[in-house]
Amino acid sequence: MTKFREQAARFGADFVTADADRVDLASAPFGVWVDGTEYRGEALIISTGATARMLGLESEQRLLGHGVSTCATCDGFFFRGKRLAVVGGGDSAVEEATFLTKFATQVTLVHRRDELRASKIMAERAYANPKIDFRWNAVVDDVVGNGRVEAVRLRDTLTDEHSDLAVEGVFVAIGHDPNSALFRQQLDCDDAGYIVTGADSTSTSVEGVFAAGDVQDHVYRQAITAAGSGCMAAIEAEHWLAAQEPTARQ
Amino acid sequence: MRVEAAAFPPSRLGGDRPGNLTKGVGVSDHIVALTDSTFDETISGADKPVLVDFWAEWCGPCKMIAPVLEEIASENGGKLQIAKLNVDDNPNVAMRYNVMSIPTLLVFKPGESAQEARRLVGAKGKAQLLQELAEFVA
Numbered sequence: 001m002t003k004f005r006e007q008a009a010r011f012g013a014d015f016v017t018a019d020a021d022r023v024d025l026a027s028a029p030f031g032v033w034v035d036g037t038e039y040r041g042e043a044l045i046i047s048t049g050a051t052a053r054m055l056g057l058e059s060e061q062r063l064l065g066h067g068v069s070t071c072a073t074c075d076g077f078f079f080r081g082k083r084l085a086v087v088g089g090g091d092s093a094v095e096e097a098t099f100l101t102k103f104a105t106q107v108t109l110v111h112r113r114d115e116l117r118a119s120k121i122m123a124e125r126a127y128a129n130p131k132i133d134f135r136w137n138a139v140v141d142d143v144v145g146n147g148r149v150e151a152v153r154l155r156d157t158l159t160d161e162h163s164d165l166a167v168e169g170v171f172v173a174i175g176h177d178p179n180s181a182l183f184r185q186q187l188d189c190d191d192a193g194y195i196v197t198g199a200d201s202t203s204t205s206v207e208g209v210f211a212a213g214d215v216q217d218h219v220y221r222q223a224i225t226a227a228g229s230g231c232m233a234a235i236e237a238e239h240w241l242a243a244q245e246p247t248a249r250q
Numbered sequence: 251m252r253v254e255a256a257a258f259p260p261s262r263l264g265g266d267r268p269g270n271l272t273k274g275v276g277v278s279d280h281i282v283a284l285t286d287s288t289f290d291e292t293i294s295g296a297d298k299p300v301l302v303d304f305w306a307e308w309c310g311p312c313k314m315i316a317p318v319l320e321e322i323a324s325e326n327g328g329k330l331q332i333a334k335l336n337v338d339d340n341p342n343v344a345m346r347y348n349v350m351s352i353p354t355l356l357v358f359k360p361g362e363s364a365q366e367a368r369r370l371v372g373a374k375g376k377a378q379l380l381q382e383l384a385e386f387v388a
Contacts, residue, residue: 019377071310
């Protein structure tokens with residue numbers, strides 16, 4: 001990632017490391033505002049990504065970094081020899097659970113349904129892993145612990161009964177939300193908020209505005225597919241700029 | 251203030267701005283690297299608050315905040331020392347402060363290494379980081 005950035009800088013990219021707070025996509029040059037500073041560009045590529053969904057519990061925020069995590073690759077290392085819960089039933093939950101068995105003694109997958117949403121091959125791998133067990137029809141009502149995670153309080157969705165599962169870590173893998181709030185009034189987005197792009201293209205509903213990566217992709221969501229669509233967006237933006245040049249130069 | 255869009259780079263081959271590289275996760279002019287053996291003396295000998303970034307090579311969000319920390323370090327170097335500690339190579343300090351998630355940023359006041367003055371967990375944007383570090387960079 002560092003090398004990509006260095007290469008972009010070498011080719012003349014200027015970096016503004018800040019959060020954009022407003023955009024104007026009515027017509028080119030498109031406007032982006034950052035803390036009151038206005039930037040204008042003849043083309044715009046949106047690559048704001050997606051954010052991991054949280055459970056929305058006060059205890060989850062309080063214990064984030066003290067046993068609650070949203071990134072197994074980042075934090076699995078710290079849970080060697082411990083018992084863990086993974087919340088979720090999709091591919092990423094199953095992938096995280098499988099990855100975490102490298103460190104943890106036992107991983108319990110907590111899922112609100114009675115079967116996995118993950119692909120068959122991923123699910124079968126998890127079923128066959130002796131370190132993974134399952135709590136079906138269960139949701140996390142609370143994360144228990146003072147200063148560090150001690151348990152998750154589960155509620156059975158069929159019986160409404162509560163029970164505590166003793167764990168030292170909780171990994172939340174219940175999906176992602178696209179970071180598209182800034183653009184929703186000005187670009188076509190689907191029901192889940194993902195920016196709609198053209199077939200085999202990164203073009204959006206506004207000519208000259210392109211979207212790449214997880215903000216427009218809820219299917220693949222891999223670093224390499226995001227990077228690939230970023231490359232597509234760069235090429236399409238370049239074509240767009242070249243086509244605008246005769247008029248822009250007048 | 252209005253900033254014009256940068257002109258399309260004249261040279262498609264680039265390579266003409268070698269001095270303008272953005273520093274990566276490694277250590278730079280403004281950031282020092284700490285180890286299990288240098289951590290205590292650095293914190294206790296500091297004359298300003300020290301922000302320690304607990305990171306690892308395999309952590310994507312750590313790499314995302316690296317350039318942000320670099321900017322904060324170069325802009326606030328007089329008030330706040332920024333340091334990095336690789337948790338892979340230096341597990342003792344990470345364990346001592348119960349770091350269980352990276353990136354974790356711990357801020358220590360001068361001489362107070364027993365307990366951090368602030369703990370920030372996870373990747374955040376520059377504006378949010380500066381807001382949460384306001385008392386140390388004001």
